[in-house]
Amino acid sequence: MGVEEARTGEAYRRFDIALAEEDRRSTQRKKIIFAAVFSAFWFSARYIFEHPNFLKSTFNKASKELLPLLWNNEAPSSAICPQTTALAPVKNSGYLGTLEAEYATEEFRLQAYESLGGAIRVPTIAYDDLAPPGQDERWEIFEDLHAYLEQRFPLVHQNLNKTHVNKFALVYHWQGSDDSLKPTLLTAHQDVVPVEPLTVDEWHHPPFSGYYDGEYIWGRGSCDDKPGLIGTFTAVEELLRIGFKPTRSVVLAYGIDEERGGISGATAIRDYLLATYGENAFSILVDEGGGYRVTDDVIMSTPGVAEKGKFDVRFEISAPGGHSSVPPEHTSIGMLAHVIKQLEDNPHVAHLNRSGIYYNLLQCQAAHDPGLSPRLRELIQRSLKSHLALSALEAELAKSDRLFGALAGTTQAADVIRGGVKTNALPEHAEVIVNHRIDIHSSVGALKKRITAVVQPVAARLGLDLDAFGETVVSNAGQESAGQLKISDAFGTALEPAPITPMGDSGPFKLLSGTIIGVLGASNRTGYDKKTFIAPGMSTGNTDTKHYWKLTKHIFRYGHINSADSFNGAHTVNEALRAEGFIEAIRFFTWIILNADESPLLE
Numbered sequence: 026m027g028v029e030e031a032r033t034g035e036a037y038r039r040f041d042i043a044l045a046e047e048d049r050r051s052t053q054r055k056k057i058i059f060a061a062v063f064s065a066f067w068f069s070a071r072y073i074f075e076h077p078n079f080l081k082s083t084f085n086k087a088s089k090e091l092l093p094l095l096w097n098n099e100a101p102s103s104a105i106c107p108q109t110t111a112l113a114p115v116k117n118s119g120y121l122g123t124l125e126a127e128y129a130t131e132e133f134r135l136q137a138y139e140s141l142g143g144a145i146r147v148p149t150i151a152y153d154d155l156a157p158p159g160q161d162e163r164w165e166i167f168e169d170l171h172a173y174l175e176q177r178f179p180l181v182h183q184n185l186n187k188t189h190v191n192k193f194a195l196v197y198h199w200q201g202s203d204d205s206l207k208p209t210l211l212t213a214h215q216d217v218v219p220v221e222p223l224t225v226d227e228w229h230h231p232p233f234s235g236y237y238d239g240e241y242i243w244g245r246g247s248c249d250d251k252p253g254l255i256g257t258f259t260a261v262e263e264l265l266r267i268g269f270k271p272t273r274s275v276v277l278a279y280g281i282d283e284e285r286g287g288i289s290g291a292t293a294i295r296d297y298l299l300a301t302y303g304e305n306a307f308s309i310l311v312d313e314g315g316g317y318r319v320t321d322d323v324i325m326s327t328p329g330v331a332e333k334g335k336f337d338v339r340f341e342i343s344a345p346g347g348h349s350s351v352p353p354e355h356t357s358i359g360m361l362a363h364v365i366k367q368l369e370d371n372p373h374v375a376h377l378n379r380s381g382i383y384y385n386l387l388q389c390q391a392a393h394d395p396g397l398s399p400r401l402r403e404l405i406q407r408s409l410k411s412h413l414a415l416s417a418l419e420a421e422l423a424k425s426d427r428l429f430g431a432l433a434g435t436t437q438a439a440d441v442i443r444g445g446v447k448t449n450a451l452p453e454h455a456e457v458i459v460n461h462r463i464d465i466h467s468s469v470g471a472l473k474k475r476i477t478a479v480v481q482p483v484a485a486r487l488g489l490d491l492d493a494f495g496e497t498v499v500s501n502a503g504q505e506s507a508g509q510l511k512i513s514d515a516f517g518t519a520l521e522p523a524p525i526t527p528m529g530d531s532g533p534f535k536l537l538s539g540t541i542i543g544v545l546g547a548s549n550r551t552g553y554d555k556k557t558f559i560a561p562g563m564s565t566g567n568t569d570t571k572h573y574w575k576l577t578k579h580i581f582r583y584g585h586i587n588s589a590d591s592f593n594g595a596h597t598v599n600e601a602l603r604a605e606g607f608i609e610a611i612r613f614f615t616w617i618i619l620n621a622d623e624s625p626l627l628e
């Protein structure tokens with residue numbers, strides 16, 4: 026690392042620790058306040074000696090209000106991560122009881138497993154390079170899935186209004202009796218990621234078999250996201266079968282290319298729903314996302330209330346061509362290497378933000394998970410007031426949690442590189458695309474500024490003109506320029522972090538939390554006889570909900586799946602879901618439809 030690079034590295038580290046400085050200033054302020062109060066106290070000593078009662082009351086006050094600013098006081102857990110109680114339908118309790126009994130039967134279970142298996146056998150793969158629906162025959166497989174759904178869920182298709190959006194995305198409307206209530210919106214996606222052909226042999230059962238082996242249901246989509254698709258269909262079909270008529274309308278919406286960003290499906294669904302129902306027209310939206318985890322002591326459920334932003338940035342270097350036999354000191358590829366090195370030498374520094382979702386999750390774990398290590402619990406609780414404890418906690422998590430950097434900060438990854446065509450020709454063009462996931466407390470604008478500041482010294486040193494996001498930052502006008510570095514939004518798809526879903530006393534949050542606690546509490550599954558607590562979750566990726574912000578503020582990314590029921594996760598070989606876990610998902614959809622139908626917690 027050269028001296029100049031070391032200096033710029035230092036500058037960015039300074040940039041990154043703005044929060045820390047702010048915190049330090051606030052500690053300083055507290056110290057000054059304490060010193061001032063302490064001096065006043067000292068100089069009043071004489072007065073105090075003559076008035077012993079004053080001394081007593083002042084001391085009480087000081088110990089109550091001032092000492093906690095310097096030492097750590099631990100607030101009770103109930104105040105830090107308050108929990109709601111189980112919520113079960115009352116008016117609709119008869120419907121729930123009937124279905125709970127039915128869902129417990131072997132006959133129903135096998136039929137439900139087969140419903141999911143049948144959907145897995147239709148390989149609705151979303152390819153990254155799909156042309157729009159209607160212009161690419163690879164979409165046609167979605168028609169097979171639609172035919173399957175019609176045949177498998179006849180009552181849904183007799184009683185709900187179905188609308189095709191952008192040909193293959195589906196929206197179903199289930200009319201309620203009271204139009205003054207905002208509908209419930211349940212969403213999922215029909216598409217799955219492809220199966221890497223070289224890995225087919227590694228699957229215990231073929232990837233599109235939908236095979237039920239007595240424990241697991243196998244195949245691509247068994248976890249992501251066909252349980253959302255088939256789980257909602259099954260719950261609605263069964264509710265219809267026993268004669269349930271909703272008071273509050275229910276809308277179901279199913280995207281077709283969530284796995285490539287929802288560009289054909291979710292965007293069209295959004296436009297259709299906005300045109301049909303309007304902005305903020307839904308009381309609650311539940312999409313795929315965080316599930317629950319069962320440990321020896323508790324069940325922790327983490328509905329997603331936040332999503333990071335995303336920004337693919339292209340760095341392009343254009344330089345004069347020519348014959349390789351008389352090269353300049355750096356070719357465009359060499360210069361690009363300097364840019365990449367500079368970026369990687371200045372990584373984004375992850376920080377715990379006390380008003381953040383990740384920090385809130387940690388507080389909830391410290392308050393409600395007896396299985397947490399005592400040291401971690403102490404650090405988490407002390408960090409509420411102590412900057413030192415916060416730093417120690419950051420260090421501890423950075424060491425122990427592989428996801429820390431992704432959950433507590435912006436990330437960057439150089440993912441695609443191109444340049445050069447022939448060994449005897451100097452490359453006139455080289456480019457890299459760097460993927461960023463933007464911290465929920467940051468923004469596209471802040472990231473652009475930081476990138477520009479990080480790269481600018483390299484451009485200057487290499488004699489490159491720098492055009493950063495449409496602005497000329499370094500210009501070598503007058504001198505001979507070595508070429509140009511152009512930084513831009515690679516695909517025009519910059520995405521800000523999602524608005525944070527209201528929590529705490531917000532009605533929809535309580536409705537969802539109470540439903541989860543209720544549905545887990547009433548489960549007969551082995552190991553589920555323990556307390557459930559809710560902690561706010563945040564995924565490091567995005568779902569179709571990134572297009573749905575205008576539909577409602579109350580967006581929850583929550584698939585009611587026990588993480589241990591997934592055999593090997595999603596997007597990889599051996600995607601499989603423990604069949605019993607799928608029944609829990611159907612129960613959850615049934616509960617939430619019934620609870621939402623009668624609850625005053627929703628608009």
Ligand SMILES: *[C@@H]1O[C@H](CO)[C@@H](O)[C@H](O)[C@H]1NC(C)=O
Nearest residue numbers: 043044378379380381465466
């Ligand atoms: C911490 O979070 C708050 C709320 O999102 C935000 O205003 C603030 O800028 C964040 N601080 C840092 C340093 O990210």
Ligand SMILES: *[C@@H]1O[C@H](CO)[C@@H](O)[C@H](O)[C@H]1NC(C)=O
Nearest residue numbers: 125126128129547548549612
């Ligand atoms: C649990 O078992 C009880 C008693 O057999 C039954 O009434 C109830 O419906 C079952 N609940 C579920 C969710 O299976």
Ligand SMILES: *[C@@H]1O[C@H](CO)[C@@H](O)[C@H](O)[C@H]1NC(C)=O
Nearest residue numbers: 184185186187198199200201
């Ligand atoms: C279903 O759609 C038809 C035709 O658009 C319409 O007449 C009817 O009112 C709709 N029904 C419901 C329940 O929305």
Ligand SMILES: [Zn+2]
Nearest residue numbers: 249250283313
């Ligand atoms: Zn998914």
